[in-house]
Amino acid sequence: MSCLPHTALAAALTVTLVAPALAYDGTNCKEPGVCWEPKPGYPEKTKITGSKYDPKHDPKQVQKQGDSIKEMEDRNKKRSENFAKTGKFQYDVSKIGAN
Amino acid sequence: MKRFRTSASAFTLAASTALSVVGATLPAFANDKLVELSQSEENWPMTGKSYKAQNYSKATQINTENVKNLRPAWAFSTGVLHGHEGTPLVIGDRMYVHAAFPNPTFALDLNEPGKILWQHKPKQAPTARAVACCDVVNRGLAYWPGDGKTPSLILKTQLDGHIVALNADTGEEFWKMENSDIKVGSTLTIAPYVIKDTVLVGSSGAELGVRGYVTAYDVKTGAQKWRAYATGPDEDIKLAKDFNMANPHYGQKGLGTNKTWEGDAWKIGGGTNWGWYAFDPDTNLFYYGSGNPAPWNETMRPGDNKWTMTIWGRDIDTGEAKFGYQKTPHDEWDYAGVNVMMLSEQEDKTGKMRKLLTHPDRNGIVYTLDREDGTLVSADKLDDTVNWVKQVDLKTGIPVRDPEFATRMDHKATEICPSAMGYHNQGHDSYDPEKKLFFMGINHICMDWEPFQLPYRAGQFFVGATLWMYPGPKGDRQNYEGLGQIKAYNAISGKYAWEKMEKFSVWGGTLATAGDLVFYGTLDGFIKARNSKTGELLWKYRLPSGVIGHPMTYTHKGTQYVAIYYGVGGWPGVGLVFDLNDPTAGLGAVGAFKNLANYTQMGGGVQVFALNGKNPYDDVNIGEWTGKAN
Numbered sequence: 001m002s003c004l005p006h007t008a009l010a011a012a013l014t015v016t017l018v019a020p021a022l023a024y025d026g027t028n029c030k031e032p033g034v035c036w037e038p039k040p041g042y043p044e045k046t047k048i049t050g051s052k053y054d055p056k057h058d059p060k061q062v063q064k065q066g067d068s069i070k071e072m073e074d075r076n077k078k079r080s081e082n083f084a085k086t087g088k089f090q091y092d093v094s095k096i097g098a099n
Numbered sequence: 100m101k102r103f104r105t106s107a108s109a110f111t112l113a114a115s116t117a118l119s120v121v122g123a124t125l126p127a128f129a130n131d132k133l134v135e136l137s138q139s140e141e142n143w144p145m146t147g148k149s150y151k152a153q154n155y156s157k158a159t160q161i162n163t164e165n166v167k168n169l170r171p172a173w174a175f176s177t178g179v180l181h182g183h184e185g186t187p188l189v190i191g192d193r194m195y196v197h198a199a200f201p202n203p204t205f206a207l208d209l210n211e212p213g214k215i216l217w218q219h220k221p222k223q224a225p226t227a228r229a230v231a232c233c234d235v236v237n238r239g240l241a242y243w244p245g246d247g248k249t250p251s252l253i254l255k256t257q258l259d260g261h262i263v264a265l266n267a268d269t270g271e272e273f274w275k276m277e278n279s280d281i282k283v284g285s286t287l288t289i290a291p292y293v294i295k296d297t298v299l300v301g302s303s304g305a306e307l308g309v310r311g312y313v314t315a316y317d318v319k320t321g322a323q324k325w326r327a328y329a330t331g332p333d334e335d336i337k338l339a340k341d342f343n344m345a346n347p348h349y350g351q352k353g354l355g356t357n358k359t360w361e362g363d364a365w366k367i368g369g370g371t372n373w374g375w376y377a378f379d380p381d382t383n384l385f386y387y388g389s390g391n392p393a394p395w396n397e398t399m400r401p402g403d404n405k406w407t408m409t410i411w412g413r414d415i416d417t418g419e420a421k422f423g424y425q426k427t428p429h430d431e432w433d434y435a436g437v438n439v440m441m442l443s444e445q446e447d448k449t450g451k452m453r454k455l456l457t458h459p460d461r462n463g464i465v466y467t468l469d470r471e472d473g474t475l476v477s478a479d480k481l482d483d484t485v486n487w488v489k490q491v492d493l494k495t496g497i498p499v500r501d502p503e504f505a506t507r508m509d510h511k512a513t514e515i516c517p518s519a520m521g522y523h524n525q526g527h528d529s530y531d532p533e534k535k536l537f538f539m540g541i542n543h544i545c546m547d548w549e550p551f552q553l554p555y556r557a558g559q560f561f562v563g564a565t566l567w568m569y570p571g572p573k574g575d576r577q578n579y580e581g582l583g584q585i586k587a588y589n590a591i592s593g594k595y596a597w598e599k600m601e602k603f604s605v606w607g608g609t610l611a612t613a614g615d616l617v618f619y620g621t622l623d624g625f626i627k628a629r630n631s632k633t634g635e636l637l638w639k640y641r642l643p644s645g646v647i648g649h650p651m652t653y654t655h656k657g658t659q660y661v662a663i664y665y666g667v668g669g670w671p672g673v674g675l676v677f678d679l680n681d682p683t684a685g686l687g688a689v690g691a692f693k694n695l696a697n698y699t700q701m702g703g704g705v706q707v708f709a710l711n712g713k714n715p716y717d718d719v720n721i722g723e724w725t726g727k728a729n
Contacts, residue, residue, distance in 0.1 A: 023502035023505075024500065024502060024505065025499055025500045025501075025502060026428060026429075026497055026498055026499060026500045027492075027495075027497055027499055029497075031350075031358075032347055032348045032349065032350045032351065033348075033349060033350015033351070033354050033359070033403065033405060033425070034350065034354065034358055034359060034403060035403060035428055035497060036359065036401060036402050036403045036428065036429045038401065039502070039505065039507055042398065042507065042508075043401070044401075045361050045401040045402055046361065048361055048398075048399075048401055049361070049362070053398045053399060053508055053552065055364070055399040055400075055552075055554075055555070056554065057362070057363065057364065057367070057554075057555055058554070058555070059363070061555055061556055061557050062363050062366045062367055062555065063366070064283050064557035065280075065283045065285070065309065065310055065366065065367070065557065066366065068280040068282065068283050068285075069280070069312075072277040072278070072280060073323065073326075075277060076276045076277055076321070076322075076323060077322075077323070079274070079275075079276065079321065080274070080276070080317070080320050080321045080322035080323075081322075083274060083320055083321065084320055084322070089272070089273065089274045089275070089321075091275050
């Protein structure tokens with residue numbers, strides 16, 4: 001840890017002032033179930049954006065799973081409703097409207 | 100042999116008596132039939148044998164006195180290579196066999212096991228293989244007994260994300276739904292689980308940033324009943340009004356988003372569940388664990404990352420969580436918390452009878468909770484060499500971390516125990532209710548770990564760490580052997596009745612029987628039987644390939660059989676399976692298991708044993724061609 005960026009160093013100092021613990025050991029909780037702390041020299045949770053560790057997530061990529069699940073749920077709904085109605089299972093949703 | 104027959108019929112009588120008692124006292128559930136089936140030693144109708152998931156059989160025909168006479172009875176090749184996890188199901192006269200990708204299913208006739216009654220061979224996009232993190236394994240099938248209107252069904256998952264119901268008599272597809280999308284890196288390896296008229300399906304893909312979820316489908320129609328996520332808003336996670344009321348210090352509402360995550364990181368936060376389930380009809384809760392957060396690079400996801408790494412108790416009808424205990428807040432080691440849940444009833448240290456759940460986790464701690472409200476009863480180290488945590492404080496539930504063995508950016512951590520493969524992985528273990536002992540297949544692997552930054556692209560790997568793995572302190576680090584252990588554990592005293600070292604990790608789990616035996620398979624290609632009181636090795640047999648599934652047992656026409664899959668693979672087998680040499684390849688497993696190829700090669704099948712090899716073909720005319728039918 002010889003070349004800490006300025007922000008990380010500042011964050012480390014802040015931590016030292018607020019929490020006397022030398023390192024993150026999981027026992028200093030802000031509220032029940034919220035016990036994470038930055039390690040000495042590493043940014044606070046809200047400071048990771050803009051730091052050298054910024055994950056820089058692309059919102060379009062991050063949204064893809066949610067969209068995919070919604071589409072699968074919609075197709076499955078058509079399949080199960082058609083199955084209940086006709087008593088015959090049809091996987092290919094493009095053939096369901098034609099019934 | 101006459102002696103065995105006598106004990107078998109005495110046993111059958113006892114089983115049928117037990118059956119009638121159960122039938123009279125249990126509440127009238129639609130799945131009573133599954134409970135009944137699991138009481139008989141003639142069936143093995145679900146993973147773990149019964150809803151208690153004890154992998155325990157009352158059968159005593161094979162016991163410590165005669166296990167030396169155990170011999171192969173018959174075998175079946177699945178025609179597929181790669182890792183064969185899980186165990187076959189047996190219901191009545193049939194054995195149902197599953198296999199690795201492309202996930203064929205076979206129904207065999209136990210009166211003439213050479214006859215394949217039906218086979219289901221799905222067509223799947225081969226691209227599914229590219230997004231499987233840890234070999235193209237599958238953990239098993241589920242069975243629904245039928246209700247008179249809808250036929251009995253075999254439920255299966257496919258690597259390509261489908262959940263499929265097959266007619267158990269014909270193998271025809273009854274319905275088929277999309278649960279997971281391989282385009283975003285989401286696959287299925289978990290075995291489905293049937294409770295009442297619901298089939299549960301988990302999820303895989305935390306190594307590709309998949310946000311985990313568990314889904315309930317109507318077993319008769321495939322209609323989705325509910326879906327519960329591991330991270331995100333409370334309504335997505337489906338928390339009951341009284342969630343964690345008995346243990347508010349575990350955390351309660353509003354923790355799945357920005358209180359324990361930064362920004363939208365929870366949307367790609369992992370927490371998939373690909374392990375095992377258990378169920379208690381009295382609490383109406385099913386139990387399972389959510390997996391690791393994504394990515395493995397801890398610096399990219401500050402916060403406790405709730406509710407990954409959590410032991411859940413959820414209502415089977417509504418999906419709502421009554422309790423959730425996070426074992427590994429802010430994971431830094433990939434200790435995916437999906438391992439086996441085994442239920443038992445035992446007196447605690449104060450003499451109070453408790454309904455319990457015992458769970459040996461990847462992080463090297465074996466947790467025992469009150470399964471009615473989630474209260475911690477014990478949390479003991481699987482081995483004294485666990486070092487990331489000093490201890491688990493039972494009052495606060497907090498693991499007291501040792502910062503020396505933490506991981507972080509711009510730092511290579513060394514000598515962390517357990518490794519990412521855990522001191523315990525996907526193996527389904529067993530519990531002997533008479534001896535009050537859990538028989539656990541344990542890993543003994545430690546690691547060095549160095550994270551790196553990487554972007555998230557849906558459908559691509561999102562790991563961000565380089566690992567070097569090697570035997571733990573009790574193994575042989577020069578020769579890369581001594582990577583496993585098997586132990587007998589009491590969850591109340593925290594004491595180990597016995598401990599034995601193994602050459603490789605005991606990856607597949609264990610089976611316990613009232614014959615005072617514990618059976619398990621090994622990666623180097625043996626099935627072994629130990630005395631469950633002492634741990635003494637009593638018998639072993641050399642199988643065609645290494646084992647990563649768990650043994651099962653059933654009694655058919657008065658003969659007790661023991662069955663096990665062979666076919667090495669899974670995470671420990673990736674070097675061998677995909678021909679890799681870089682020790683950091685295969686997420687670090689290649690280095691740890693570089694010696695495995697000197698003991699086994701790939702395979703795929705089921706091997707069945709009986710005393711003196713007794714089997715249906717003892718009458719040599721069984722299964723012979725007797726000429727044309729007319």
